[in-house]
Amino acid sequence: MSSYVITGAARGIGLEFVSQLSVDSSNSIFALVRSKSGATALQNLQRQNITVLEADITDVEALKVAANIVSEATGGKLDYLINNAAIHDHSKTTLDKFPTEDALDQDLLENFRVNTLGTIHTTNTFLPLLRAGTTKKAITISTGGADPDFNAKTGSAGQVGYMISKAALNMAVAKFAAALKREGFVFLSISPGLVDTATTERTAQESAEYKAFTQALAKIASPNFSGPLTPQESVKMMLEVIYRWTVEETGAFVSHYGNKEWL
Ligand SMILES: NC(=O)c1ccc[n+]([C@@H]2O[C@H](COP(=O)([O-])OP(=O)(O)OC[C@H]3O[C@@H](n4cnc5c(N)ncnc54)[C@H](OP(=O)(O)O)[C@@H]3O)[C@@H](O)[C@H]2O)c1
Structure with missing residues (x-):
């Protein structure tokens, strides 16, 4: 029996983590969402x-209230924290093309506030519970897009705030790992691959753009890539990596394959 806290659990990959992990009725799953009333699929x-x-992962007081509830339910312990929540826009605006300096600042700061700082605060809030547990695994969902070498290969110039905030997050994970390795913590940044988490039907134009995007990736990506994964496939693969990851490898940034193959 293990306990899990999963952020951003209302939809997409976070919801799928809850769905797969809760199949084992001996697991205790704590699903963090921004709004209970909006989390219909989860309910x-x-x-x-x-x-x-x-x-909300940017609200430290709300995180503390949630951690207290988890603590009361588990006797002060937690086995796994899965930092999944993030904002993600698909803006094609490149760093040199923002209409104003303020617009550039706003984009980068908002992504950093949620994706980087929000995740750091979530980790700090649940650290005492993880410390009291035996597994001590703090997992952060990153993106292959935050790997500069892969970015050079894809030539992706947009989504700047998102990818810069995730690259900073990878370093935050490495810093947590360096600080806490001696205590037996396992920190891991893991990319889910390209996962189709759309919850509404795409318009014809959106479908055409998504198809063109995945076809472009297929040309430059590994031979394994045959299109986007379903959330079910991605979470299954990530859980295999998460379970086998050890304290000796703490602080790493890997894909759903457990290596640097991002697609
Ligand atoms: N899908 C992909 O192909 C892909 C690729 C690479 C990396 N990722 C990463 O995988 C993770 C999940 O992606 P996804 O596709 O499942 O995303 P998604 O469908 O957009 O879901 C994101 C979740 O995060 C929550 N969230 C956003 N801001 C939050 C905040 N301030 N506080 C708490 N929760 C917040 C959202 O809550 P609401 O439901 O309330 O909006 C939502 O439940 C993200 O970290 C993403 O960067 C995804």
Whole structure:
């Protein structure tokens, strides 16, 4: 039996982590969402071992309230923290093309505030519970787009705030790992691959753009890439890597394959 806190659990990859992990009724799953009323798919899972808690990851007080509830339920312990929540826009604006300096600042600061700082605060808030547990795994969902070498290969010049904030997050994970390795913590940044998490039907134009995007990736990516993964496939692969990751490898940044093959 293990306990898990998953952020951004209302939809997409976070929801799928909850769905797969809650199949084992001996697991205790704490699903953090921004709004319980908006988390319909999560509520519909209707499993006894899922506790849905509200916390925006930029709200440290809300995170502390959630951590207290988890602590009361688990006797002060936590096995796995899965930092999944993030904002992600698909803006094509490149660093040299923002209309104003303020617009550039706003984009980068907002992504950094949520994706980097929000995740750091979440980790700090749940650290005492992880420390009291035996597994001590703090997992952060990153993106292959935050690997500069891969970025050079793809020539991706947009999504600047998102990818810069995730690259900073990878370094935050490495810093946590360096600080806490002696205590037996396992920190890991893991990219889920390209995952189709759309919750609404795409317009014809959006479908055409997504298809063109994946076809472009297929040309430059590894021979394994045959299109986007489903959330089910991605989470299954990530869990295999998460379970086998050891303290000796703490602080790494890997893909759903457990290496640097991002697609
Ligand atoms: N999908 C991909 O292909 C892909 C590729 C690389 C990396 N990733 C990473 O994988 C993770 C999940 O991606 P996804 O595609 O499942 O994303 P998604 O469908 O956009 O879901 C993101 C989740 O994060 C939550 N969230 C956003 N801001 C938050 C905040 N301030 N506080 C708390 N929760 C917040 C959202 O809450 P609401 O439901 O309330 O909006 C939502 O539940 C992200 O870290 C993303 O960067 C995804």
